[in-house]
Amino acid sequence: MAMAMMIRNAAASRRAMTPISGDFGGGLRSMSSWWKSVEPAPKDPILGVTEAFLADPSPDKVNVGVGAYRDDNGKPVVLDCVREAERRLAGSTFMEYLPMGGSAKMVDLTLKLAYGDDSEFIKDKRIAAIQTLSGTGACRLFADFQKRFCPGSQIYIPVPTWSNHHNIWRDAEVPQKTYHYYHPETKGLDFSALMDDVKNAPDGSFFLLHACAHNPTGVDPTEEQWREISQLFKAKGHFAFFDMAYQGFASGDPARDAKSIRIFLEDGHHIGISQSYAKNMGLYGQRVGCLSVLCEDAKQAVSVKSQLQQLARPMYSNPPLHGAQLVSTILEDPELKSLWLKEVKVMADRIIGMRTTLRESLEKLGSPLSWEHVTKQIGMFCYSGLTPEQVDRLTSEYHIYMTRNGRISMAGVTTGNVGYLANAIHEVTKSS
Amino acid sequence: MTNSEFSSSSSSPSDRRIGALLRHLTAATNSDNLSSVYASPTSGVSGGSVFAHLVQAPEDPILGVTVAYNKDPSPVKLNLGVGAYRTEEGKPLVLNVVRKAEQQLINDRTRIKEYLPIVGLVEFNKLSAKLILGADSPAIRENRVSTVECLSGTGSLRVGGEFLAKHYHQKTIYITQPTWGNHPKIFTLAGLTVKTYRYYDPSTRGLNFQGLMEDLGAATPGSIVLLHACAHNPTGVDPTIQQWEQIRQLMRSKGLMPFFDSAYQGFASGSLDTDAKPIRMFVADGGECLVAQSYAKNMGLYGERVGALSIVCKSSDVAGKVESQLKLVIRPMYSSPPIHGASIVAVILRDRNLFNEWTLELKAMADRIISMRKQLFEALRARGTPGDWSHIIKQIGMFTFTGLNPAQVSYMTKEYHIYMTSDGRISMAGLSSKTVPHLADAIHAVATKAV
Numbered sequence: 045m046a047m048a049m050m051i052r053n054a055a056a057s058r059r060a061m062t063p064i065s066g067d068f069g070g071g072l073r074s075m076s077s078w079w080k081s082v083e084p085a086p087k088d089p090i091l092g093v094t095e096a097f098l099a100d101p102s103p104d105k106v107n108v109g110v111g112a113y114r115d116d117n118g119k120p121v122v123l124d125c126v127r128e129a130e131r132r133l134a135g136s137t138f139m140e141y142l143p144m145g146g147s148a149k150m151v152d153l154t155l156k157l158a159y160g161d162d163s164e165f166i167k168d169k170r171i172a173a174i175q176t177l178s179g180t181g182a183c184r185l186f187a188d189f190q191k192r193f194c195p196g197s198q199i200y201i202p203v204p205t206w207s208n209h210h211n212i213w214r215d216a217e218v219p220q221k222t223y224h225y226y227h228p229e230t231k232g233l234d235f236s237a238l239m240d241d242v243k244n245a246p247d248g249s250f251f252l253l254h255a256c257a258h259n260p261t262g263v264d265p266t267e268e269q270w271r272e273i274s275q276l277f278k279a280k281g282h283f284a285f286f287d288m289a290y291q292g293f294a295s296g297d298p299a300r301d302a303k304s305i306r307i308f309l310e311d312g313h314h315i316g317i318s319q320s321y322a323k324n325m326g327l328y329g330q331r332v333g334c335l336s337v338l339c340e341d342a343k344q345a346v347s348v349k350s351q352l353q354q355l356a357r358p359m360y361s362n363p364p365l366h367g368a369q370l371v372s373t374i375l376e377d378p379e380l381k382s383l384w385l386k387e388v389k390v391m392a393d394r395i396i397g398m399r400t401t402l403r404e405s406l407e408k409l410g411s412p413l414s415w416e417h418v419t420k421q422i423g424m425f426c427y428s429g430l431t432p433e434q435v436d437r438l439t440s441e442y443h444i445y446m447t448r449n450g451r452i453s454m455a456g457v458t459t460g461n462v463g464y465l466a467n468a469i470h471e472v473t474k475s476s
Numbered sequence: 477m478t479n480s481e482f483s484s485s486s487s488s489p490s491d492r493r494i495g496a497l498l499r500h501l502t503a504a505t506n507s508d509n510l511s512s513v514y515a516s517p518t519s520g521v522s523g524g525s526v527f528a529h530l531v532q533a534p535e536d537p538i539l540g541v542t543v544a545y546n547k548d549p550s551p552v553k554l555n556l557g558v559g560a561y562r563t564e565e566g567k568p569l570v571l572n573v574v575r576k577a578e579q580q581l582i583n584d585r586t587r588i589k590e591y592l593p594i595v596g597l598v599e600f601n602k603l604s605a606k607l608i609l610g611a612d613s614p615a616i617r618e619n620r621v622s623t624v625e626c627l628s629g630t631g632s633l634r635v636g637g638e639f640l641a642k643h644y645h646q647k648t649i650y651i652t653q654p655t656w657g658n659h660p661k662i663f664t665l666a667g668l669t670v671k672t673y674r675y676y677d678p679s680t681r682g683l684n685f686q687g688l689m690e691d692l693g694a695a696t697p698g699s700i701v702l703l704h705a706c707a708h709n710p711t712g713v714d715p716t717i718q719q720w721e722q723i724r725q726l727m728r729s730k731g732l733m734p735f736f737d738s739a740y741q742g743f744a745s746g747s748l749d750t751d752a753k754p755i756r757m758f759v760a761d762g763g764e765c766l767v768a769q770s771y772a773k774n775m776g777l778y779g780e781r782v783g784a785l786s787i788v789c790k791s792s793d794v795a796g797k798v799e800s801q802l803k804l805v806i807r808p809m810y811s812s813p814p815i816h817g818a819s820i821v822a823v824i825l826r827d828r829n830l831f832n833e834w835t836l837e838l839k840a841m842a843d844r845i846i847s848m849r850k851q852l853f854e855a856l857r858a859r860g861t862p863g864d865w866s867h868i869i870k871q872i873g874m875f876t877f878t879g880l881n882p883a884q885v886s887y888m889t890k891e892y893h894i895y896m897t898s899d900g901r902i903s904m905a906g907l908s909s910k911t912v913p914h915l916a917d918a919i920h921a922v923a924t925k926a927v
Binding site: 079081082083084085088091110112120122126130131134135136137138139140141142143144177178180181184193194211212214248283314322326327328329330331337339344346347348350353354355357358359360361362364365366367 | 526528536582590631664772776777781797804805809810811812813814815816
C-alpha cells in the first residue's frame, strides 16, 4: 500500500511540475523543443535571388537581381573617395558610443544634400533628424513614430514598391493601403489613377513617395506631375514621406534627384525623409542613413527629435560609428566631396549607357515588343514587363537571375553581358 | 472660378496646375460644382504639423548623465555615469588587437563592403557562438545553435524579444529588480509583458536569493526570465555557482525560458570561461535558451555596435527554422547588420595570437577595475566613513551600486561635480588612482551629513 501511495505521489508531483502546455520544455534531453511549431520562413524575394545565383555553377550566369552597383567588369566597387576616407580614419582613437541621435556632423551634412546647402529650414533648426541604419532603419523608425504619435493613421504605399516597405509598416503595426502608380500597359506612370487615389484618400493621410528612381519600376513622375501631386496634397492636407535611396544615382546630379522634395518644400509641406548612403556612396554594409522630419519651429523639432531617439534607444541604443565617420570625412572635405560627386556621376552614366545599349540590342534583334521603357525609366532598376514565367525561363535556360516581378538591376548589366542578356530576353519574348 | 479661365491657351503654368487640380477634384461631367471648388490650403501646409501635439521626451537617464557632464565647466568633474572603460589617465581605450585588426582590414584591398546577409557576417556568428558557449559545446557540435549578428547587446535583446513575442507561447518576461534601465523598454516595444523578480537586497547590498527563488517559483510556467550572465548591471551582485545551479534546476522544473544578457564576458573576473559559466551550465543540461552577446565593453567596440543573438535549440532542424524566422524580424528593422565591427571581431577571434593578446588586454582592464574597487574601499576606511562599504569589493564588473539615494547623488553632483545615475550606480571604469580621493571625499561628505 505504501509503495502504491509513493508511486501515485511521484506521478502527481511530476504532473504538477509539468507546464500547462503539456510540454516539459527545455529541461532534459528527452523533452521536445519550444520551437517545434515554428514554420520555416519564406526566403526574402530579393535577397533569395542572389543566394540562388551564388549556388549556380554555370559560367554564363548573370546576376541582375539585387540592387548593388557593379562596374563594367561586373565587379563590386569601393569608391576612391571611400578608400581615401578609410585611410584617413585608420588609427582613430575614437570608438565611443555615438549619441542616440547619431553623429550630429553626419546628420547636418546629410540634411544639406536633401534640403539644399542654404536651406532656411536648416538655418531655422526646424528639422528633427537622426542618424539611422540606412534607409530601412529610417523608414522603420518613421513607421514606429507614426504609430506612436498618429495612432489612428494608415500609410499609403505605391503599387508596386520595394517589398520590404510592406514588412516595415506591418511590423510597426501601421495599417497599409495602396495607391496606383505603375501602368503596365505603358510601362510608365498611371498618373490619373494616382491622382484619383490621392484625392479619394481621407484628408490628412500619410503617403510614401519615392523621391527619385522608383524601386522597382524606375518610373518617376515628371517635374510638372510632381507639382500637381504637391498641389493636390496641399488641398487634401496629406503627409508626404519621401524614401530617397538613390540621390545622385538616378540622374547623376544630386540636386536634380532631390527636385521632388524641393517642390514639396517650396509648397510649404511638412515632410519626412529617409536618406540612404548604401548605393550613392557604396556604403551598403555600413548601414548609414538619416531620418528627418520638418517641423513647424525649432522647439517642435527638439521635441520630435527627442521622441525619435526614444524609439531608437530600445532598438539598438545608438547607431554604428564607422559608416557615419566615412560620410562625414567625405562630405566635409571639398576635394573628397568633389571626387564623390564625380564618382556618383560615373555610376549613373554607366547605367544610363547600359539602358541605351540594352534597348538598341533588343531592337536590332528585331523584337516585336517596344523597349522604349528601358531608356525612359531611371535609376538602378528597369521594370522589364517580363512575366514570372518568362523570368523563370531566363533563369532555368539562361542562368539569368532577377526578381520574378521582372525587375532588372541595370547595375548588373555590363558591355560583357548585355548582348547575352538581350538575346535571352528576345528568345523568351519573341512569340509574345 | 470657371473652367474656361484656366484653359491652357491663355494661362500661366500655375494656372494650368490649378486647372489640372480642379479637373482631378471635380467630376468631369458636373460643371455646376466648379464654382464652389477651390484649392484651400489646409492644416498640413498653412502652419499646423501633424506632430504638433508632441511633448519633448525626457533625457535618457543613463546617456543623459554624460550630456550633463559635458556641460559642466568644473576642472574636477568626474564622469561615473555611462559604462565605458577609461584608462588610468581617464582616457577611452582602443585595444591594441582592435588597431591591428583594423589595419589588417584596411590593407586587404580585395575586401568589399557590400550588404552582409540578413543574419550578418557568418564567420563572426560562428566564432561568437564558440566564444560564449565554449569551443567544445555539444550544442554547437550538434548544430543546434542559431546565431545572428545584431547591433550590440541592445539589438540582440530586441531581436530576441520580438522573436519571442511572435513565436513563443508565453509573452511574459521577468527582469531583475533593479536592472539596466533600457531592459523594460526593449521588451515592451518588442511586444512582451514585463514583470520583475526580486534580486538586490538593499540591507546587505547583496543578492536577495530567497526572494529571487520565491518569485521565479511563483512565475507562470513557461515564462521568459532575463538573466545577467555575469557582472549584473547596475548592482554588480552575481549569484554564486551553487546559487546558479539552484536557479537552473528551478527554472527547468517550471519550463521557464532563460534569456541571458552577456555584456561583460571576460570583463568581470578577467576570465572569458569563468564569466560564461552560468550560461554553459544551462546549455549543458540539454535545454533551450537565448543568449545576447555584446562586444561593446570587452573589445572596446562601443560605437561600432557589435553583438550576437544565439538561440540554443533542441535540434538542428529547429535551429534552421528559427534562423529563417529571425531573418523576418531583422529585415523590416534594418535589413542587415553593419559590417565594420563584426569584421574586426572576426579577425581577432579567428587568429590565435590576436585572441591571446586580447585575453591579456581584457584581463588588464578587469584587473584595473578590481584595483579601483580596492582603492576606493581603502580610501573610505582611511577616512572613517560611517557604514559598511565592503560591497564595493564584493560586487563585480564595471559598476558599483553604492547604496546612495537620489538626494545624496544630487548633492555629490552639485558640490563635487561627480556624475552618476540617480540610482547611485557608479562606473568603476571611470575612476583612476588620482580621482579616487575626490570620490571618497564626496561619499564621506554625504555619509556624514544629513542629506
